[in-house]
Amino acid sequence: MNIIENIQQWTNTKFQRWLVKQVPKATTQVLSRRNIFIFPSCFGFSYLFFVLLLFVLGTNYQNNLIILLSYLLASVFITAMLQSFNNLAKLTISVNSQQLKGFAQGTINVPIQLNSAKERFAYQLFFQTDNKVEQDAFSAKQTCYVPFTLAKRGTVQLPRLTLQSYFSLGLFRCWTRLDLNVSAVAYPKPERPAQMNIEQFLTANESATNNELPNEALALNHGVDEFNELAPYQRGESLAKVAWKQVARGQGWYIKSYDQLIDTTPNWLSLAALPKAPIEQQLRWLSFLVIELQKRDKIYGLTLKTTIIPPEKGLEHSHTCLKALALYG
8 A cells, every 4th residue: 555655656747757857837827739738538448438439349340330430420529529628728827916815724715717708518617626617618717716725824825726627528528727926914813812801902912001192193084972072163064063052142143163082002912911822723813813803993003022013903904913923934
């Protein structure tokens, strides 16, 4: 058994080296006889066996009609081979995004763009053992979203994309394996820390308490919390904001202006502030906290040894923090 496994491993290694030379990586690939492979399917081999059987029987019994039938079926076999090849030839394949992102142990959809000057039929696209994406027919431009599972955190180089077709008649499998030079960033899988109170943790990690906030930690925003001043009424403004007492006293028309105090105290996330646990577990907790703070629209920063991400908020900031967690170590 070990000998068979060693032979398979050696064969696979040799094939991968040959594939790198034969089909080098590129973000845009045009299919041709250099990178298209074709081989009879199981049904094709069965078909060919019966064609040969008919030929032998016709020759043995000197029956020209059976021999003619075997020639006709053989011509269909060759025609199907040419059609299978032409169905993929001159097809342009490219990827819309050079770097994708997602969470470890999750699935991302890789946007693969197919560009053709003629109609194509019955093809499948997939990465290794992931689910196949099937398309019956298309022409011009077509974008397919091919699923790929991110096994672990970090930068993941996507494997070769397989595009195959059994068109026509299912006699041949025509396929290609392309390296589109696409990478993905796998963020740590978010995991809620069961032994930690989220509210207490976030409160404890604020740079100051609300009673000790410096002036720059509070910002004013137009809202409905605190009365600010009376402003002259402008036609078209809501009557609900009109200062009716001033109107009744004959002091003129004014509207009430309010301000809302926004707490801009940042939360600082770090490994040291978390309970003791394996580093991968702590990174999953931090990933959950980043997402939680993003949902709450809070300002937060991240400290990872020599990496310090200044406090900020927003979707782009959350992706920056999650990428730092993904590439940690």
